[in-house]
Amino acid sequence: MGDQPLTRMPFGFLLFKKDAGSQFKLLCINSAASNMLSVQSESVESLQKRSLISRLTSQMAEALNIRQNTFFNLEGIWTQANSSIPSLQVLQMLAVPLSSAFVAIVFQDNQATTVEKKSSKEKMDELRSIVTTVLIINDTTILTDQVVKGTFLETQHSRYFFVLQTVLSFFEGLFNIKVQQSPLMGGKETLPNPLEFNHWLSMLIRQDNLDGDNTQLFWNTYEYYSSPSDLLKKLAIRYFQATAYFAPEGIRRAEIMDMDLAARIAKFLHKWVEVRPVDFDETSVETASMILSKTWQPLYTTEPLGDLHEIWRRKLNALNPKIYSPVGGTLRSKEIQTSITKYQPEELAKQMTLLASERFRGVTPNELLEQRWSKGDISANAPHVKAIIDNFNHIQNWITSTIVMEDDVNERGSLLKQFILTAHACKSHGDFETMFIIGVALGQTSISRLKRSWKRVDDNTVAKKKWLKIESLCEANLNYKNYRTALKTRVVEEKKGATIPYLGIFLKDLTFIEESNERYADTFYVNQDRIRMVNTIINEILMCQKTLYTFDANPYLQGLLCADLQNMTEIQIYEQSKKIEPGDRKVMKTSSQNLLLPKDEEEGKISRRESAGSANDLVGVIPPPKQSNRTTLSSILTKEEEELIRLTQSNPAFKELIEQQEAGVFVDKKAKRRTLSFGTSVSNLLKSGNRDSINFVDLPGPDLSAQTLPPPTTSSPGSNRKTLKKGTSFFGKKNKE
Numbered sequence: 001m002g003d004q005p006l007t008r009m010p011f012g013f014l015l016f017k018k019d020a021g022s023q024f025k026l027l028c029i030n031s032a033a034s035n036m037l038s039v040q041s042e043s044v045e046s047l048q049k050r051s052l053i054s055r056l057t058s059q060m061a062e063a064l065n066i067r068q069n070t071f072f073n074l075e076g077i078w079t080q081a082n083s084s085i086p087s088l089q090v091l092q093m094l095a096v097p098l099s100s101a102f103v104a105i106v107f108q109d110n111q112a113t114t115v116e117k118k119s120s121k122e123k124m125d126e127l128r129s130i131v132t133t134v135l136i137i138n139d140t141t142i143l144t145d146q147v148v149k150g151t152f153l154e155t156q157h158s159r160y161f162f163v164l165q166t167v168l169s170f171f172e173g174l175f176n177i178k179v180q181q182s183p184l185m186g187g188k189e190t191l192p193n194p195l196e197f198n199h200w201l202s203m204l205i206r207q208d209n210l211d212g213d214n215t216q217l218f219w220n221t222y223e224y225y226s227s228p229s230d231l232l233k234k235l236a237i238r239y240f241q242a243t244a245y246f247a248p249e250g251i252r253r254a255e256i257m258d259m260d261l262a263a264r265i266a267k268f269l270h271k272w273v274e275v276r277p278v279d280f281d282e283t284s285v286e287t288a289s290m291i292l293s294k295t296w297q298p299l300y301t302t303e304p305l306g307d308l309h310e311i312w313r314r315k316l317n318a319l320n321p322k323i324y325s326p327v328g329g330t331l332r333s334k335e336i337q338t339s340i341t342k343y344q345p346e347e348l349a350k351q352m353t354l355l356a357s358e359r360f361r362g363v364t365p366n367e368l369l370e371q372r373w374s375k376g377d378i379s380a381n382a383p384h385v386k387a388i389i390d391n392f393n394h395i396q397n398w399i400t401s402t403i404v405m406e407d408d409v410n411e412r413g414s415l416l417k418q419f420i421l422t423a424h425a426c427k428s429h430g431d432f433e434t435m436f437i438i439g440v441a442l443g444q445t446s447i448s449r450l451k452r453s454w455k456r457v458d459d460n461t462v463a464k465k466k467w468l469k470i471e472s473l474c475e476a477n478l479n480y481k482n483y484r485t486a487l488k489t490r491v492v493e494e495k496k497g498a499t500i501p502y503l504g505i506f507l508k509d510l511t512f513i514e515e516s517n518e519r520y521a522d523t524f525y526v527n528q529d530r531i532r533m534v535n536t537i538i539n540e541i542l543m544c545q546k547t548l549y550t551f552d553a554n555p556y557l558q559g560l561l562c563a564d565l566q567n568m569t570e571i572q573i574y575e576q577s578k579k580i581e582p583g584d585r586k587v588m589k590t591s592s593q594n595l596l597l598p599k600d601e602e603e604g605k606i607s608r609r610e611s612a613g614s615a616n617d618l619v620g621v622i623p624p625p626k627q628s629n630r631t632t633l634s635s636i637l638t639k640e641e642e643e644l645i646r647l648t649q650s651n652p653a654f655k656e657l658i659e660q661q662e663a664g665v666f667v668d669k670k671a672k673r674r675t676l677s678f679g680t681s682v683s684n685l686l687k688s689g690n691r692d693s694i695n696f697v698d699l700p701g702p703d704l705s706a707q708t709l710p711p712p713t714t715s716s717p718g719s720n721r722k723t724l725k726k727g728t729s730f731f732g733k734k735n736k737e
Helices: 031-037 051-066 114-137 157-171 197-205 213-224 228-243 259-275 282-293 308-319 333-341 345-361 383-404 409-428 432-442 451-458 461-474 477-493 503-516 528-545 555-562 570-580 639-647 652-662 669-675 682-688
Strands: 012-018 024-029 070-079 086-097 102-109
Touching: 012 031, 012 051, 024 051, 031 102, 051 086, 051 102, 086 157, 102 157, 114 157, 114 228, 114 282, 157 228, 197 213, 197 228, 197 259, 213 259, 213 528, 228 259, 228 282, 259 282, 259 308, 282 308, 333 555, 345 383, 345 409, 345 432, 345 528, 345 555, 383 409, 383 432, 383 503, 383 570, 409 432, 409 451, 409 461, 432 461, 432 477, 451 461, 461 477, 477 503, 477 528, 503 528
Parallel strands: none
Antiparallel strands: 012 024, 012 102, 070 086, 086 102
């Protein structure tokens, strides 16, 4: 900043002194005022002769008479900065009496363009942070401002601070904001539209009830428009104005003070510490205490507000989730896994639910804004969301590792049934998070392909029905409609108590809202559609956090679940899966399957089954399985043809072809050539660069989208290939005799 605030502020500043003849003399003018008035090249002496000065004297005289800040508009026709055409200009001005002889004028162009206003706001945001800090700690090193050099402000620290505080108040709109109570609509509080953030803050401060809907909306979403440190400075500015703390001696009068407003600001600040303790640290709490100490009169409060430090520590400690320490290193990884799986599904579900509840209850609203769980320093910005994500991956990997490491097929079937029953018990307890973890784990390719193991589940009616229910809730179709309905039924309609939602879907919804709605409406106004949608989701999360589970904790089992298990990698899991059960499990009777080839298969990735919930919000990409020896379409295409296919992958006809070959239809080279008879050289088409003209359905050859594939039959037990019925081609047409 160069410690020259008035020099650099994007607000006009003029300082006048009344001489012995009661005439006002201009002492100094800053660069912003010179630009707005188009007098950059004129000296202070020549400006004294301008008619503008005489028009200001009456306003200054009035300010001196009432010894208060006087807010007014000044209209005139003159040449604006960077223009040669005279035009009507409206200046929004504030006369600030500093003593019986000195008056300061602060003003801004009321008809500035949007770009100019945005630039001014950015400059003031930068200066406000530093200047407010100077006011809080009474730092006099800032008194090197070139604008006031040689004037009495250079030595009168309190008056200089008063000018700075008044300019900041002027920028915040505190002199022209007409504060009103939140209007009611349909019996509920609403907000004026359009709404500027400073107006919103001033309106909330004056409300008697700080537990209303609008206040909760503010706590949940204010960080879209102000950081916690900036919000604290905004409150400081309002508090200093209300207490008239920096007003010079003789100016500080009851007419200037507003101790009722000061008390409301103090109450608002205490409420902030109570509901959002994570917004503060030791330094900021100390700063807040210093702000409240700057008053000439006691705050008019009906009851003591309490010590900020004590409130902050108590509320912050209540938010820290309890995480049980892992068991000591006396058990090896295999022994830990065996120890966990020997518990009954109901007991295992209860302890997993208790741990999930502790992690979930630690999530705070500020972790859910601006996609902080995936950007920057995640451990600092969203520690509790990160803990949930890490646990999701950890437990999911442990489940898949445990299953594939079991050599006996009957034991694997028993493990599948145990995890299914555990997931169903978690669902019954309202722990959808753990239910999704198990559902995603069992839906992985490495597990879903274990045909002989799943046969044990198919033969068990109870386990099969419960797995179908879990699969249905994890189904991603229609934006997780089944899960959303179940969650709403439990929380809203049945009010069954403690619930742990699947956080990944909330994160997905928040991402969509933020990317689909701008932060500001018309550049400066709060986008109320955005904040209301985000607030709805955050309130749903907060509502689920209120109720605790009453299960008895099993520290030993919880310690095992928190242990750093030596899990296998995804590649190792898949290789082990093929080792224990060679051959692919094409279709499970109890599950659905995504038959499309993954787009990034050649990059070493495979996709999870869609029915597992598509937990991409919380889980990383799974490494690939080793490619099978079965001849597939992709194995007999040239690189150029593969690129063309990728360009047409979204076409229904292409998808139909992939579904056919993935279902086990053997596609030989002749059939491929017949199907993909391009007519035009693929190589020439790709080299031409005209990729927009490529359309699969326009190419010569049969219309695959109009064909249906007859059900294939297995040629022999354990064979991966399928054969077609006699007289039927690969695409459902009768062969010519």
